[in-house]
Amino acid sequence: MTLPSLFSPLSIGSHELSHRVVMAPLTRMRAGRPGNVPHALNVEYYRQRASKGGLIIAEGTQISPSGQGMPATPGIHSPEQIAGWRDVTDAVHAEGGLIFLQLWHVGRISHSSHQPAGALPVAPSAIAAAGNAFTASFERVPFETPRALETAEIPALVESYATAARNAEAAGFDGVEIHGANGYLLEEFLQSRTNQRTDAYGGSIENRARLVVEVASAVAGVWGPERVGIRLSPFGIANDSGEADPMPLYSHVIRELAKLRLGYLHLIEPRASGAGQAEVDHKDVPSAAELFRPIWPNVLIAAGNFRADTAEAAVAEGKADAIAFGRLFIANPDLPERLRRGAPLNPYNRATFYGGGVEGYIDYPALDAAKAAE
Numbered sequence: 402m403t404l405p406s407l408f409s410p411l412s413i414g415s416h417e418l419s420h421r422v423v424m425a426p427l428t429r430m431r432a433g434r435p436g437n438v439p440h441a442l443n444v445e446y447y448r449q450r451a452s453k454g455g456l457i458i459a460e461g462t463q464i465s466p467s468g469q470g471m472p473a474t475p476g477i478h479s480p481e482q483i484a485g486w487r488d489v490t491d492a493v494h495a496e497g498g499l500i501f502l503q504l505w506h507v508g509r510i511s512h513s514s515h516q517p518a519g520a521l522p523v524a525p526s527a528i529a530a531a532g533n534a535f536t537a538s539f540e541r542v543p544f545e546t547p548r549a550l551e552t553a554e555i556p557a558l559v560e561s562y563a564t565a566a567r568n569a570e571a572a573g574f575d576g577v578e579i580h581g582a583n584g585y586l587l588e589e590f591l592q593s594r595t596n597q598r599t600d601a602y603g604g605s606i607e608n609r610a611r612l613v614v615e616v617a618s619a620v621a622g623v624w625g626p627e628r629v630g631i632r633l634s635p636f637g638i639a640n641d642s643g644e645a646d647p648m649p650l651y652s653h654v655i656r657e658l659a660k661l662r663l664g665y666l667h668l669i670e671p672r673a674s675g676a677g678q679a680e681v682d683h684k685d686v687p688s689a690a691e692l693f694r695p696i697w698p699n700v701l702i703a704a705g706n707f708r709a710d711t712a713e714a715a716v717a718e719g720k721a722d723a724i725a726f727g728r729l730f731i732a733n734p735d736l737p738e739r740l741r742r743g744a745p746l747n748p749y750n751r752a753t754f755y756g757g758g759v760e761g762y763i764d765y766p767a768l769d770a771a772k773a774a775e
């Protein structure tokens with residue numbers, strides 16, 4: 402048997418990928434406003450990054466108005482947003498690619514300027530995050546203290562994930578990824594520093610994991626489990642998150658999710674624990690993919706500062722089945738082809754990651770265009 406490589410095929414449920422270079426979910430804050438609706442600019446961005454048999458995980462997309470925490474992030478709760486995403490999925494499919502939608506609720510990483518009726522953001526407990534929120538007018542102000550969700554509100558919250566999952570189906574996606582990472586709502590429930598609840602959703606590991614498992618079951622009920630993935634960051638510190646002893650918590654969560662037979666688990670490596678918010682590259686930290694591989698039976702996607710050689714090694718050694726690339730995909734619309742050919746990569750410009758328009762979004766050249774411009 403030959404070893405798998407970045408360019409060997411991979412099945413996720415009934416989807417056949419022709420390579421394992423996955424586009425990571427990337428917040429770019431360029432949805433159309435008002436309404437946070439995907440528009441022509443976003444269609445072109447995703448079209449450029451689609452490849453035959455390649456998987457794109459579309460950016461974090463709020464499941465409901467209260468799930469929004471930053472300006473110009475897209476949603477999947479209005480008819481206009483569903484129609485806007487339909488144009489994106491059509492464009493990716495026309496290139497022969499697959500596209501999943503990342504379902505996002507930011508929890509306390511929000512600001513009242515995004516919230517319906519200017520209410521406070523919601524979270525498991527009324528504990529403010531350290532740091533600054535991004536207001537609806539792109540200003541940075543200290544995070545507010547969120548309102549703790551009532552136990553009686555949880556069923557409607559779970560249902561809002563299911564509704565968003567149905568909307569993603571209507572928008573033509575091939576599947577969905579649940580955002581369970583980086584200090585947002587679901588991770589706030591998982592971790593003890595953000596979850597001080599005394600009901601069935603707080604306290605023990607089993608209780609803190611309850612919401613994530615209920616959400617995953619509800620979304621799997623809409624899509625079938627094999628078309629649902631989940632992203633976790635067991636060693637993450639983004640957005641004032643972090644569990645002192647992640648192994649018992651995340652071993653339990655991953656075992657429970659494995660029972661649901663979800664299509665994939667997407668793990669952020671600890672060396673990338675700032676999740677794009679800073680250039681962090683911790684040395685001598687464990688590999689999340691390697692640690693959790695033994696208890697995850699389905700496809701495992703690893704993300705975080707991979708390069709061509711480290712990605713190829715992780716796949717060949719079976720530590721991960723596929724590798725998600727973020728920053729390299731921002732700057733290289735044809736990243737899979739460049740990696741296949743061992744071609745040089747365009748450098749990325751951090752100043753244009755969030756917000757703005759064409760610049761730093763749809764103006765990075767593909768290889769052939771780069772060659773033509775020489």
Ligand code: 8OZ
Pocket residue numbers: 428461471582583639676677678
């Ligand atoms: C960087 C900036 C804004 C949002 C995440 C959705 O950390 C994000 C995000 C990252 O998952």
